[in-house]
Amino acid sequence: AQTVTQSQPEMSVQEAETVTLSCTYDTSESDYYLFWYKQPPSRQMILVIRQEAYKQQNATENRFSVNFQKAAKSFSLKISDSQLGDAAMYFCATFEAGNMLTFGGGTRLMVKP
Amino acid sequence: GAGVSQSPRYKVAKRGQDVALRCDPISGHVSLFWYQQALGQGPEFLTYFQNEAQLDKSGLPSDRFFAERPEGSVSTLKIQRTQQEDSAVYLCASRQDAGGSEKLFFGSGTQLSVL
Numbered sequence: 001a002q003t004v005t006q007s008q009p010e011m012s013v014q015e016a017e018t019v020t021l022s023c024t025y026d027t028s029e030s031d032y033y034l035f036w037y038k039q040p041p042s043r044q045m046i047l048v049i050r051q052e053a054y055k056q057q058n059a060t061e062n063r064f065s066v067n068f069q070k071a072a073k074s075f076s077l078k079i080s081d082s083q084l085g086d087a088a089m090y091f092c093a094t095f096e097a098g099n100m101l102t103f104g105g106g107t108r109l110m111v112k113p
Numbered sequence: 114g115a116g117v118s119q120s121p122r123y124k125v126a127k128r129g130q131d132v133a134l135r136c137d138p139i140s141g142h143v144s145l146f147w148y149q150q151a152l153g154q155g156p157e158f159l160t161y162f163q164n165e166a167q168l169d170k171s172g173l174p175s176d177r178f179f180a181e182r183p184e185g186s187v188s189t190l191k192i193q194r195t196q197q198e199d200s201a202v203y204l205c206a207s208r209q210d211a212g213g214s215e216k217l218f219f220g221s222g223t224q225l226s227v228l
Contacts, residue, residue, distance in 0.1 A: 044220065
């Protein structure tokens with residue numbers, strides 16, 4: 001079974017600064033996908049960024065980038081130039097052969113003005 | 114529709130009552146998923162539909178949980194004889210294609226409170 005671990009229940013960052021959220025996972029597959037989702041108080045899960053495991057290049061989406069370390073099974077999210085609107089719960093998730101996403105326990109990100 | 118719609122947004126039930134939660138996926142989306150999210154935790158998979166076929170129900174916690182998607186569009190998650198441990202947010206998600214890593218679109222969930 002897949003497991004996804006987010007070891008930081010809460011993180012805090014000053015507005016305009018950079019913060020990194022950690023995620024480790026366990027899988028027996030060689031081909032899989034990794035995701036970071038944002039969940040604001042509205043509860044809707046919003047896709048932030050996606051990484052294919054077979055790609056060595058780290059994914060980037062505007063202010064969001066990942067540090068994917070396949071051998072270490074680590075997939076951290078870096079948020080640059082943090083904004084107040086970035087405050088939310090962030091979930092790391094894996095997708096293997098099959099059809100379900102497996103989520104970590106989440107990290108609550110607070111952004112201080 | 115423009116997005117995945119779930120109703121009701123909030124549901125309060127007395128222990129032992131039956132509840133039905135509705136999900137309207139994006140029009141034309143083949144795949145539909147239900148997730149259960151307990152307070153302070155990540156979502157956990159319940160069940161998956163491809164069109165009207167329920168291909169995976171391995172995440173349903175007990176036989177009190179039942180899901181259907183009879184015409185391959187709207188889906189209903191039914192919980193019979195609700196228990197306090199059923200209190201959670203129930204999220205629905207849809208995907209355009211049958212497989213692969215294509216983007217899942219989530220609804221805003223139904224928050225179920227069992228008293």
